Each structure stands twice: as structure tokens, then as C-alpha cells.
Amino acid sequence: MDVALLLRMAAEGFGGRVALGPRHGGPAEALTYERLYELSRRAGRWLAGRDAGHAVLVGVNSPAVPLLLFGAAFARVPMVPLNYRLADERLAAVLRRVVPGVAVTDSAFAERVRTSPDGLVQADTETFLKAIAETAPADEDAPDPEGIAVLLFTSGTTGEPKAAVLRHRHLASYVVSTVEFMGADEDEATLVSVPPYHIAGVSAVLTSVYAGRRIVQLPSFDPREWVRLAAEERVTHAMVVPTMLGRILDALPAGGRPLPALRALSYGGGRMPVPVIERAMRLLPHVDFVNAYGLTETSSTIAVLGPDDHRAALGGDDQDVRRRLGSVGVPVPSVEVEIRDTSGRPLPAGQAGEIWVRGEQVAGEYLDRRAIRPDGWFPTRDEGRLDDAGYLFVEGRLDDVIVRGGENISPGEIEDVLAAHPAVADAAVVGLPDTEWGERVVAAVVLRDGHAPDAAELQDWVRGRLRSSRTPEHVAFRTGLPYTDTGKLLRRELRAELLGEQEESMP
């Protein structure tokens, strides 16, 4: 199975439906599935004619995203969407890893790619879109299921970006096992606002094509633009990362019933503060909320908290059911999940450990090494636990665990408690070196407007709810916390800042 097969099925099953573009667009703006399939085959031949070992994209969301994704499949090369927000040196370092290749580049980023290494041919995005229309279509032969469909450089919040390998069979398995073919009604449309270099940007294209749901693209995220486009295009479905959701809620028009066409809003890619999702459910009561947990290495979603669980949690009296709003739900049927201790032994429900997963969609592989075990199990490096009913709670990255006096402390647990304080808008917790304890717990807190609690009040708040070893020894007040544009907290950066400040303040 391969990703081109998914598009061929769509073109054969509902070729006349609009795949991509505006609701009332002409044929130049709105591509049907038939046309998308044909143009992808043309893109495949265009790529194949350039000896491109990699189909690189340095650009925002545009028709070039699906055309390069499917075109690369026909050309039998990986599609490599790059993070155009990387600093110059880091982008250059990544570009050196994707030669030989063709880099389809938005004109806004042309200067940044111009100094690229030998073997990387730059093509302007507009030029690419015109050129493929004049190229003959590639043969329909299926690419090798073992071939690499997409190469994604992970955000690298903890070091050098890792090149995650997603083979055709992983992505195609993900789509056919979690999405019903032609499952979308003809009036459904999804708004893609995560960037193309995020796994959710890739999977949104694939699952929407297979479901028959029209794709509306937001070139790059802006909350007002998101709300405007969602209303104008009568968007029914969308996926956002947690930092986007709060900003969208702030941008909703006051009063009335905003976004009446919106049916389902899914979120994932990081921890969602419970107060934010509760606010979202109150402001958009007609919308089905879905929490999706997944990793780049697992071809996107592996666990889902569905709309019914959200409503039961918000309205319920049962503490276990209420707590589930902080979970990522239950594994999808095609994926197994286990919690294991550091020696790899499975742990019973209720105990925290490393999250391991297995399934056809699990790739668990990087360009330079395989993390997946021969028996198919993949250690995610995420910490979590399952409750008695099988709901998965994700605590955070194992690499972020604070070790204080031999005790393992998850920052996520303390962050959740701080975020529940009425004066706190955002909170992050890190461990800083400590001569006595090895590490000490330090919090960075952003306050809501009009609130001014002191550090002691927040420390008492945590101490009253968690063990005293989890109480931050220092609370730093900030105006904002450092995030990547896809909503991942830059802990390393925050830790370095806090460390610098603390050293300065030492006598």
C-alpha cells in the first residue's frame, strides 16, 4: 500500500468532488480529485526528470503541498517539507542533508535557500505549479510500499533535528485503518492551518483525500484569519495545536453563535491546559471536540479522546470521568499501547512509565537509526499511565523528568496544578542543577491580567495539592513562555534563561 493508491481511489470513487480550494472557486482555483490525481502524476514526471533524490518543500500551505506529496510518490522519492522558520544556519544544515534534490521554494524564502549546497536545485513554487501543468503524466505504477513517502525533521527542541522516516506502508496503513473511505458528506471541508512540515499537516492531506473532505488551506496560522476563513468557507472540521486554540477563542466575535458550520475541532501536538478546552466547549457548544495524541514517528494519531468523553467530563460528577478531560483518550483499534518500566517490563494500570506502541502505522525510524524493536514495539520516550478503563494520560517527555533527591518528578503534573490557579494564564516547570538535591524544581508563570499573587501564594497552592517535593522552590514571573510555532514548549531555552537569571541573583 502507498499514498498514491489513496488518491487513485478517491479519483475513481468521487473524482468530480472538489478536493482542494474555495467553495465557489473556478477550475483554476478548486481542484477536483480527478484533477489532483492527474496533476500529481504530472508532478511525478516533472520530479523524475530532474534526478531529484528528494522532493523538498520550503513553503507555506498551498496546492504545492499535496502535489509534491503525491508527485513524490509517483517519482519514487521522499517528500521533505522543511521548517522555513529555522534560523539560517540550522536551515542550511538541514538542506545539506537532502541532496541531491529539488527544493520547491516560496519566493519569500528564496534568499534563504539560494546559498544551498551543490546538488540542490531551487524551483520557485509558482513556477513549479505552472511547469507541472505542461508536463506529461507519470505512469500509474504503484511505488514500493517500503519506499520512503515522507521525511520529517522533528522540531529538535532537545538538540539537532532528527530525520523521521515514514514509509508508504506506514502512512497508508494509518489512513485506511482510521478513516472510512468517502466517509465525509459532500458539504464537509477541513481547514488546514498547521504547517506542512508538521506530521499533522501531512496526515491532514492524506486523511481528507481518503474521506473525500474538501481541503481549505491557511498559508500560515493567524487567529483572525483562521476565524474569517472558517466562516467564509463554511469549514466543518479542523485540527489545531493547543497554543492555536487559545488564540482562536480570543479572536471569536463576541456574542451570537460563532462558526455555526463548524462540527468538529480536534487538537493535539502538545499538552492542552484543561481551562482552555473547558472555555472552548463553553464558547462553541455545538462543536465536537477531539483530543488526538500521536507522534511524527507513529504517522500521526494513536489515541483519541472523543466528543462524548469531552461532554461527559465537563458535565459529570464522577471524578474519574471528569479527570479524563486531561487524558488523550483510548488507543485507536489498530494500535496497541503499553506502559513499561525502565527495564521494559509492562506496568499495571495506574502506574506511570514509558509509553510503548505497536501497529502497522508505527514507523519508529530515523535516517541514521531504528528505534522500533524487532517485535514491532516502539518506545515513544513519552511518559504516561493508563487508568482502569484504559484511558491514556500523557505526562510529558521522559527527557524532561526532574530528578530531585532520587525522586522522579514530572513537570506536567505541577504545570497542570499551577494552570488551574485562577490567576495563572500559563506555566512551565523545569529542573535546575542543585548541589544538595541534584535538581531543584523551578516554575515560570505567566499571570492573567489584573492578578498579582506572590510566589508564596502559588507555592502554597501547589503544596496543598501535591507532595511537598513537587513544590517549586522558585517561581519566576514572565510575560510569555517560549514556544515553537507548532506549540511545543522550548524547555531547553527556558531552562537556560532561568539558570542565567538565578546565577545573576546569587550573592
Added chain:
Amino acid sequence: MILRIGSRLRSAVCEAEVVVVRSSGGEVDLRCGGRPMLGIDDPAPEGAAPDSGFAAGVLLGKRYVDAGGGFELLCTRPGAGSLAVADEPLGIKDAKPLPSSD
């Protein structure tokens, strides 16, 4: 034949193609239109047509399962024949769609 996950098969008597999405790995007498199915690249005999009792059709994008739950096929190209294990027709799997998460 042994069904392996990811394997693609074609009908010997119509246009139908399927991919194996789940399999316990056992030996299966898988047929379409009454005739054994072929590997995706195997040539089909010319002029063949589905047997009359096995001509209900295979539908694009539908999942087909055997009564014992041993395997699951996804139809990737529709055809006039119908799928069966020996003479036992396969059933269409009920769609229990997950909420959209992308």
C-alpha cells in the same frame, strides 16, 4: 494462499483489486467471482467472467471480512465478482468511524 498484511491481490475474472489490511497469517482459499484471486501483477486469463452465484460485485473502499474474523481486505478497485472463502461469501465490515483527528 497465505494472506500477508499489505499484499495486493486482483480478481481473475473482473477488474476488482484488494489489499490485505489484517491477517492472522493462515492459509485461505480466497476467491473473487468464484475463481482463486491472483497476485496484483499476475496476468488474468482472457475472457473470464464471474460465476453466476458470485457476481454481486466488490465495492470501492469497502472492507471485507471472513466469518471467522481471520482477515480483512480493503477494495482498492471495484469489480463485478464477489469475494468469498471457497464458497462462503465475505461480509462487508460495519463502519465504526473514529472521530476525525487530523
